[in-house]
Amino acid sequence: xxAIFPRWTNTxxxxxxxIAPILGAGAIFTVWYxxxxxxxxxxxxxxxxxxxxxxxHAGEMGMDCRYCHNTVEYAAVAAIPPTxxxxxxxxxxxxxxxxxxxxxxxxxxLKKSWETGEAVEWVRVHMLPDYAYFNHSPxxxxxxxxxxxxxxxxxxxxxxxxxxxxxxWCLDCHRNPKPNLRPLDQVTNMNWDxxxxxxxxxxxxxxxxxxxxxxxxxxxxx
Amino acid sequence: MSHYIPPTHETDPDPLQGRxxxxxxxxxxxxITEAVARPIEMPHKRWILFxxxxxxxxxxxxxxxxxxxxxxxxxxxxNVPIGWGWPIINFVFWVxxxxxxxxxxxxxxxxxxxxxxxxxxxxxAMTIFAVICALIFPGVHVGRVWAAxxxxxxxxxxxxxxxxxxxxxxxxxxxxxxxxxxxxxxxxGLIPDLATMRDRSKTxxxxxxYGFLAMGWRGSHRHWVNYESAYLLLAAMATPLVLxxxxxxxxxxxxxxxPGWHTTIFPPYFVAGAIFSGFGMVLTLMIPLRVxxxxxxxxxxxxxxxxxxIILLTGSIVGYAYSLEFFIxxxxxxxxxxxxxxxxxxxxxxxxxxxxxSCNVITPQFIWFKKVRTNPKALFVLSIFVNIxxxxxxxxxxxxxxxxxxxxSSWDYFSPTIWDVTLFLGSFGLFFTLFLLFLRYLPLxxxxxVKSVMPRANPHFVDPDKKPASRDHHASHGEVSxxxxxxxxxxxxxxxxxxxxASKDEPEAKEEAxxxxxxxxxASKDEPEAKEDAKDASESDDTPEAEASSEDHAEDADxxxxxxxxxxxxxxxxxxxxxxxxxxxxxxxxxxxxx
Numbered sequence: 001x002x003a004i005f006p007r008w009t010n011t012x013x014x015x016x017x018x019i020a021p022i023l024g025a026g027a028i029f030t031v032w033y034x035x036x037x038x039x040x041x042x043x044x045x046x047x048x049x050x051x052x053x054x055x056x057h058a059g060e061m062g063m064d065c066r067y068c069h070n071t072v073e074y075a076a077v078a079a080i081p082p083t084x085x086x087x088x089x090x091x092x093x094x095x096x097x098x099x100x101x102x103x104x105x106x107x108x109x110l111k112k113s114w115e116t117g118e119a120v121e122w123v124r125v126h127m128l129p130d131y132a133y134f135n136h137s138p139x140x141x142x143x144x145x146x147x148x149x150x151x152x153x154x155x156x157x158x159x160x161x162x163x164x165x166x167x168x169w170c171l172d173c174h175r176n177p178k179p180n181l182r183p184l185d186q187v188t189n190m191n192w193d194x195x196x197x198x199x200x201x202x203x204x205x206x207x208x209x210x211x212x213x214x215x216x217x218x219x220x221x222x
Numbered sequence: 223m224s225h226y227i228p229p230t231h232e233t234d235p236d237p238l239q240g241r242x243x244x245x246x247x248x249x250x251x252x253x254i255t256e257a258v259a260r261p262i263e264m265p266h267k268r269w270i271l272f273x274x275x276x277x278x279x280x281x282x283x284x285x286x287x288x289x290x291x292x293x294x295x296x297x298x299x300x301n302v303p304i305g306w307g308w309p310i311i312n313f314v315f316w317v318x319x320x321x322x323x324x325x326x327x328x329x330x331x332x333x334x335x336x337x338x339x340x341x342x343x344x345x346x347a348m349t350i351f352a353v354i355c356a357l358i359f360p361g362v363h364v365g366r367v368w369a370a371x372x373x374x375x376x377x378x379x380x381x382x383x384x385x386x387x388x389x390x391x392x393x394x395x396x397x398x399x400x401x402x403x404x405x406x407x408x409x410x411g412l413i414p415d416l417a418t419m420r421d422r423s424k425t426x427x428x429x430x431x432y433g434f435l436a437m438g439w440r441g442s443h444r445h446w447v448n449y450e451s452a453y454l455l456l457a458a459m460a461t462p463l464v465l466x467x468x469x470x471x472x473x474x475x476x477x478x479x480x481p482g483w484h485t486t487i488f489p490p491y492f493v494a495g496a497i498f499s500g501f502g503m504v505l506t507l508m509i510p511l512r513v514x515x516x517x518x519x520x521x522x523x524x525x526x527x528x529x530x531x532i533i534l535l536t537g538s539i540v541g542y543a544y545s546l547e548f549f550i551x552x553x554x555x556x557x558x559x560x561x562x563x564x565x566x567x568x569x570x571x572x573x574x575x576x577x578x579x580s581c582n583v584i585t586p587q588f589i590w591f592k593k594v595r596t597n598p599k600a601l602f603v604l605s606i607f608v609n610i611x612x613x614x615x616x617x618x619x620x621x622x623x624x625x626x627x628x629x630x631s632s633w634d635y636f637s638p639t640i641w642d643v644t645l646f647l648g649s650f651g652l653f654f655t656l657f658l659l660f661l662r663y664l665p666l667x668x669x670x671x672v673k674s675v676m677p678r679a680n681p682h683f684v685d686p687d688k689k690p691a692s693r694d695h696h697a698s699h700g701e702v703s704x705x706x707x708x709x710x711x712x713x714x715x716x717x718x719x720x721x722x723x724a725s726k727d728e729p730e731a732k733e734e735a736x737x738x739x740x741x742x743x744x745a746s747k748d749e750p751e752a753k754e755d756a757k758d759a760s761e762s763d764d765t766p767e768a769e770a771s772s773e774d775h776a777e778d779a780d781x782x783x784x785x786x787x788x789x790x791x792x793x794x795x796x797x798x799x800x801x802x803x804x805x806x807x808x809x810x811x812x813x814x815x816x817x
Contacts, residue, residue: 004433036379168381
């Protein structure tokens with residue numbers, strides 16, 4: 001009987017045996033890296049209806065985060081400010097509203113909202129899945145800085161997502177929160193440097209309770 | 223088999239055994255190959271009649287799974303106390319059925335139970351397909367199939383890791399290990415038979431397909447040595463799995479803290495139940511198949527009787543476990559346990575409990591009667607009851623333990639929905655589709671292994687139909703093959719060598735030239751093919767006559783294989799029978815080439 005297959009086919013089992021584990025490991029790495037929020041979500045920077053610059057307001061002008069996101073200390077959600085908050089300053093006080101000024105037209109959508117009473121449709125940047133429960137207030141109360149999760153917003157002209165907000169990323173801090181804690185009055189300070197300050201939350205007399213974040217499933221999946 | 227020969231000599235000529243032959247009718251090796259391989263090579267009209275309904279059942283599977291994935295597990299009857307409904311019942315049911323295959327292939331092999339050779343291939347196929355059906359259910363039972371990879375320890379950015387303290391995870395490893403080892407075992411056992419199918423193939427596609435799967439098997443001495451050690455090692459690896467897999471499945475229940483589940487008797491009781499249900503399914507499949515495939519001389523009444531005895535044994539163990547559960551419920555003094563078992567037998571699920579009791583405990587007791595256990599029809603009916611009873615056992619364990627849990631306010635009754643039923647029927651569709659494809663394309667009987675337990679494989683076998691002249695023929699054949707098969711190096715060439723052609727031609731010519739004293743059935747059958755092949759020797763393969771010539775005249779050589787299996791026989795052989803080594807090796811190779 002003549003040979004059905006050529007001689008080189010004898011090497012197939014060995015070659016497949018060598019390639020299969022590499023392919024399997026490759027598939028796992030592909031999902032682990034390219035399917036992760038680290039790759040898919042970090043840097044998400046949607047266009048906003050109003051060209052609001054955090055760099056100008058929070059950075060150069062030094063406004064406190066809580067002037068606009070005023071519920072952050074008490075509520076689950078850090079409020080997106082209503083048009084009224086913007087108009088505290090922009091209604092005739094600053095020059096963007098001056099006709100013929102260099103920034104004229106930039107707040108056209110804001111003025112429209114102010115005139116019609118329709119809310120500005122800001123686009124949400126930091127989104128968690130519905131099955132993950134998150135509350136800002138205990139994080140602020142524990143002394144986690146805004147910048148720890150949102151990055152240097154004071155340097156962003158248009159806000160983008162700085163951290164992956166993945167489950168593993170959450171757990172890294174919940175298991176070892178100390179590196180991300182700061183004095184309670186420094187939470188909104190964008191320039192705080194944890195490494196330089198050498199801060200130890202256990203020795204801070206201002207803290208009433210030890211920080212003990214949950215790591216069980218129902219801590220976040222309620 | 224069209225050429226069924228009435229029994230001539232029933233007793234095994236083996237002086238050390240003295241048992242009657244396992245294969246009835248004393249067929250030749252070539253006839254065994256024909257009987258098994260011929261149905262695969264013919265177009266089956268009746269096969270289609272079974273395959274189309276199986277496909278129709280199978281179509282229920284994607285439909286019910288699709289609706290489940292779209293809608294969630296709310297489509298099932300699961301409710302708050304009964305969080306584990308039909309999916310888990312069906313999983314345990316299928317895994318249990320999958321237990322007979324390994325028991326037959328591994329445990330009976332290690333215990334030298336030669337009767338396993340007639341049923342092991344089909345039972346192993348049944349095992350693999352049953353485990354495939356079983357594996358569907360844990361994968362979909364939470365309805366979120368996209369999270370199925372959470373079953374395994376796969377690195378991910380959620381830092382989600384499997385819980386090694388959970389028996390549900392042990393289950394994943396136990397069942398997947400079992401599936402891997404069973405598949406390997408099945409495939410290794412198939413290789414010599416795949417080579418037979420390759421050598422018999424008339425079309426290029428079949429030759430390529432079987433040739434690819436046969437991995438270059440030529441049946442050389444070294445091939446057989448490697449094959450047999452691989453088979454033995456796999457049998458040794460598979461044997462602990464027979465006990466471990468269903469023990470771990472039982473841990474899913476026994477490790478939890480629920481009366482009715484939290485019992486130390488569960489592992490042995492589940493293993494016995496699994497073997498019980500597995501043999502039930504083997505009987506359900508084999509009893510019709512041996513008639514339809516005309517294999518009644520290979521899967522004999524003796525085989526059915528042996529399986530029935532195992533069913534009787536394991537069925538009695540299961541019955542003992544049922545009664546012991548009740549005893550412990552009373553003896554422990556635990557009022558919750560006592561309540562549960564009273565409720566199980568006389569509560570809202572009493573109907574399920576008594577179906578289980580009558581099918582699993584009473585039915586097998588009929589096997590005590592020899593008239594029942596040697597009657598295939600009675601055994602078939604009995605095996606159906608075993609299958610039903612074992613499904614209800616899992617139903618009773620899961621549902622009756624859960625429906626009255628610790629919180630009486632949440633007690634509830636479980637009713638399955640149409641989607642529970644269609645998914646279960648769909649899994650049967652998958653099982654039957656796979657099994658019918660197996661019947662269509664792979665040999666149902668382990669051809670090479672069956673030959674090794676036949677009287678003809680015994681070194682002391684003397685064919686009473688043949689005169690001493692035929693012994694001379696053996697010798698001359700041996701010489702011919704010794705001359706025509708030069709094997710200078712002991713290393714086996716990885717490719718099929720062209721030389722078998724040469725070796726084949728000479729015995730063939732010899733056979734045709736030599737007037738046979740009696741018209742042997744295989745000779746008469748093989749002659750037309752021989753002519754056909756002579757016309758087109760290079761295209762089509764002429765294994766049947768090679769088989770007829772080589773195997774028929776090389777029984778002495780094939781006996782060596784038997785000797786491998788039994789050391790005592792080997793020693794006896796050394797004392798009594800020592801042919802010249804070159805003759806022996808070559809003849810063995812010749813004989814095994816097609817076997």
